[in-house]
Amino acid sequence: MIWQTIMTVLTxxxxxxxxxxxxxGTVGILRFPDFYTRQHAxxxxxxxxxxxxxxxxxxxNLHHFTIPEILTSVKIxxxxxxxxxxxxxxxxxxxxxxxxxxxxxxxxxxxxER
Amino acid sequence: MLNLESQxxxxxxxxxxxxxxxxxRRATFIFMATTLMVVWVMLSGxxxxxxxxxxxxxxxxxxxxxxxxxxxxxxxINLNLVLLEHVRYLPWLFWQIFLANLHVLKLALSxxxxxxxxxxxxxxxxxxxxxxAQTSFxxxxxxTPGTITVRVLPDGVFIVxxxxxxSGNMPAIRYMEHKVAQTFGEDKS
Numbered sequence: 001m002i003w004q005t006i007m008t009v010l011t012x013x014x015x016x017x018x019x020x021x022x023x024x025g026t027v028g029i030l031r032f033p034d035f036y037t038r039q040h041a042x043x044x045x046x047x048x049x050x051x052x053x054x055x056x057x058x059x060x061n062l063h064h065f066t067i068p069e070i071l072t073s074v075k076i077x078x079x080x081x082x083x084x085x086x087x088x089x090x091x092x093x094x095x096x097x098x099x100x101x102x103x104x105x106x107x108x109x110x111x112x113e114r
Numbered sequence: 115m116l117n118l119e120s121q122x123x124x125x126x127x128x129x130x131x132x133x134x135x136x137x138x139r140r141a142t143f144i145f146m147a148t149t150l151m152v153v154w155v156m157l158s159g160x161x162x163x164x165x166x167x168x169x170x171x172x173x174x175x176x177x178x179x180x181x182x183x184x185x186x187x188x189x190x191i192n193l194n195l196v197l198l199e200h201v202r203y204l205p206w207l208f209w210q211i212f213l214a215n216l217h218v219l220k221l222a223l224s225x226x227x228x229x230x231x232x233x234x235x236x237x238x239x240x241x242x243x244x245x246x247a248q249t250s251f252x253x254x255x256x257x258t259p260g261t262i263t264v265r266v267l268p269d270g271v272f273i274v275x276x277x278x279x280x281s282g283n284m285p286a287i288r289y290m291e292h293k294v295a296q297t298f299g300e301d302k303s
Contacts, residue, residue, distance in 0.1 A: 021215060028222030037233055040260060040277045041222055047257065048215045071159045078156070088256035088263075095262050095275060105233050105275065 004063075011060045018052030021045045034106035035098055043091030047083065054080045139181055147177035203297040207254060210290075214258040221260075221278065235264070236274045238284065240291060243270075247298040254290055261287075 028041025058076040061069055150173035158165055221231065242248050248270065252263040260277035267273075274287070 021219060024215075024219035024222045028218065031222060033231065034233075036262070036275055037231060037277060039262060040218055043262065044211075044215055044218055044257060044260075045222070048211060067161070068159060071156060074156055085253070088253045092252065092256050092263050095264050099264055099273075105235070106231075107233065 007059060007062070011056045014052045014056035014059070018049045018056065021049035021052065025049060035103060036095060036105045039091050039095050043087060047087040050083055050087075051080055054083075143177050143181045146181065147173045150176055199297040203293060206293065207257070210254075210258045214260060218260055218277065232278045234276055236261075236276055236284075236287075238272055238274070238287070240270045240272055242291065242295060242298070244298060247294055250298070251291060251294045254294060255287065258290065 022045070025041050025045030028045060029038050032038045032041055054076055058073040058080075061073050061076070063069065151169055154169035154173060155161070155166070158169065160166075240248065240251065242251055248266060252266055252272070255261050255263045255272070255274060262275045264273045264275050
């Protein structure tokens, strides 16, 4: 019983945390000034949000420790692993493509040159 | 797949010693067959003799056919060491990712965001040598403190896009490089 309660609390906390990061990512995409800074919001915040939500789903799935349920959770973890690899790669490729195409990045109006 | 095959045929084998290459091929074969078998069991979820038997057959066949593609690229002899170091590296990385995300989240929600943002490009040289270490380092940079790896030039020059003044500071990047070097057994200091 206590085990169930701990699971539920952990799951809810993870989902809420993930949603917070998703919200932050969306707000970031809308507010940041240019293409590159938006990639920061999209690439990082969405990755962590998705990872937390996926982890929560994997935990929520484990009501009983039977083989099919454990396998489903492992599959969710596998999805998480591939996102963890693919998301930074995609971010990197998009940003690189932007720079190759000669797009200038946003600068602070009165920035000191280095 | 076809593309990979033609590439590996053009390149001479990385290891000129025949016995070393054979050892490496055997290690690659065992590693691949085991991985494929684990994936098979995970995805099929049936543990009766018929399905497991098919799994063993298929993983052995696929591993046999594709060992040549990977044996010259992978160095699996010291894989155990690298995996062990990853167990130490990954929790630290996840914690860093979490901190970095809090930082970007604060920026995104901050009312004075435009004053805090200060995007700039950083260019530096890395001492990591193997491609795996460089790739891993690039991925880690992209996931952590407000930085995205834009490009890795062949001689180990990294170009990084940093979101604000704090994010692009060199000591943090160097510290992460040191961690990656430890993980891949390239720490010479």
